[in-house]
Amino acid sequence: MSEHIKSLIKALSVLEFLGKFPNGTSLNHISQELGMTKSSVHRVLSTYESEGYVVQLSSGGDYRLTMKLLHVGQSALNSDVTGYIKPHLTSLLEAVNETVNFISFDGDNIVFKDKLEPRDASFRTRTYVGLHSPAYCSAAGKCFLAFADDQVREAYWQRNANTMKRLTERTILDKDEFFQSLDRIKERGYAIDDEENEAGISCVATPVFNKEKMPIYAISISSLTPKMNRMGFESLAERLSNTAKAIEETLS
Numbered sequence: 001m002s003e004h005i006k007s008l009i010k011a012l013s014v015l016e017f018l019g020k021f022p023n024g025t026s027l028n029h030i031s032q033e034l035g036m037t038k039s040s041v042h043r044v045l046s047t048y049e050s051e052g053y054v055v056q057l058s059s060g061g062d063y064r065l066t067m068k069l070l071h072v073g074q075s076a077l078n079s080d081v082t083g084y085i086k087p088h089l090t091s092l093l094e095a096v097n098e099t100v101n102f103i104s105f106d107g108d109n110i111v112f113k114d115k116l117e118p119r120d121a122s123f124r125t126r127t128y129v130g131l132h133s134p135a136y137c138s139a140a141g142k143c144f145l146a147f148a149d150d151q152v153r154e155a156y157w158q159r160n161a162n163t164m165k166r167l168t169e170r171t172i173l174d175k176d177e178f179f180q181s182l183d184r185i186k187e188r189g190y191a192i193d194d195e196e197n198e199a200g201i202s203c204v205a206t207p208v209f210n211k212e213k214m215p216i217y218a219i220s221i222s223s224l225t226p227k228m229n230r231m232g233f234e235s236l237a238e239r240l241s242n243t244a245k246a247i248e249e250t251l252s
Contacts, residue, residue, distance in 0.1 A: 010034075010036060010044070011044045011047075011048075013034055014030060014034065014044045014045065015048070015053070017030055017034060018030070018063060018064065018065050019065060021062075021064065022065075023062075023064065024057050024061075024064035025062055025063065025064075026061075026062050026063075027041055027042060027045065027063065030045075030063075045063050049063075052068045052108075052155065052159070053065065053068050053069050054066065055151045055152065057151060066151075066155070067105075067148060067152060067215075068107060081251065082113055084251065085102065085247045085250055085251070088243050088246050088247050088250065089102055089116050089219070089243070090116065091243070092116075092219070092221075092239060092240070092243045093116045093117075093118065095239060096221055096231070096236065097118045098118065098221050098222070098223040098227070098228075098231075099115065099117050099118075099121070099124070099125050099221065099223060100116045100219065100220070100221055101115050101116075101127065101140070101203075101205075101219065101220045101221075101222065102115070102217065102219055103140040103205070103217060103219070103220065104216070104217050105135075105141075105215070105216070105217075108134070108156060108160055109133060109134060109135060109141075110132070110134075110135055110140045110144075110218070111130070111131070111132055111133075112129050112130065112131045112133070113129065113217075115127060115128065115129055123223070123224055125201060125223075126198070127222075133197075134160070134164070135156070136164055136172070136178065137167055137171050137172075137197045138193055138196075138197055138203070139191040139192055139193040139203040139204055139205035139218075139220055140203075140205040140218035142181065142182060142185055142191040142193075142205075143185065143191045143205050143207040143215055143218045144207065144215050144218065145182050146182040146183075146185035146186040146191060146207075147186055147207060153182065157175055157178075157179075161175070167196065168196060168197070168198065168199045169195075169199075170194055170196045171196045171197070172196060188237075189206065189241060190204060190205065190206045190233075190240065190241065191204070191206075192204050192205075192233055193205075193222075194225075195225060200224060200225055201224065202222065202223070202224075202225040202229075202233075203221065203222035203228075204220060204221055204222075204233050204236045204237050204240065205218045205220035205221075205240065206218065206219060206220075206237060206240040206244045207244065208248055208251075209244075209248055210251075211252060219240055219243055219244055219247070220240070221236050221239075221240060
């Protein structure tokens with residue numbers, strides 16, 4: 001077995017070991033249990049941390065996995081999952097007669113996995129299946145960040161703050177305002193894109209949780225802002241929440 005393969009196996013063993021400690025564990029503990037030197041463990045952890053898979057809870061503190069790894073684990077399901085949940089999306093489309101989106105998370109972006117539109121739609125959003133879009137200015141992306149812990153939120157902001165753009169007058173670029181909006185989303189259970197991505201277009205989204213109560217997908221409804229206001233964001237969010245629960249049962 002080559003040295004490269006041996007190194008890879010050791011790195012994977014660190015990842016698997018961290019998975020046993022959802023609240024994190026120390027470098028010393030990992031080193032002792034896996035029989036690796038502290039310097040080797042530190043190199044592995046530093047690499048994972050730089051790529052967003054591991055976060056150190058404080059300077060010199062424990063290490064824990066981030067939800068980015070969860071998204072990798074979901075990738076095998078993503079190609080097939082739309083078939084399982086399509087009936088739920090179709091029912092939602094028939095109920096609201098507006099664009100319905102099924103969205104997954106990929107690192108710091110959202111990915112449109114499916115999109116259903118009314119046949120008689122006089123207006124169509126510019127999104128499409130396969131589109132990668134920033135999380136900070138989307139309702140679905142904010143669903144993910146809202147239910148992430150403080151370390152994940154902070155790491156996301158540090159990675160993306162310099163590249164965030166004001167797409168409309170309502171795009172939130174102030175850190176405090178953005179984090180406060182995430183707290184409100186977590187409290188009420190749904191997120192709104194109030195023309196933050198595209199002028200004249202609004203969206204409401206709710207997360208789809210796994211058994212560990214971590215958001216792995218989101219579903220959303222989007223349309224022209226006047227139509228969304230007439231239908232009521234809270235009413236639409238309730239329909240989305242019911243659909244999300246049905247999807248969670250299907251995928252459980």
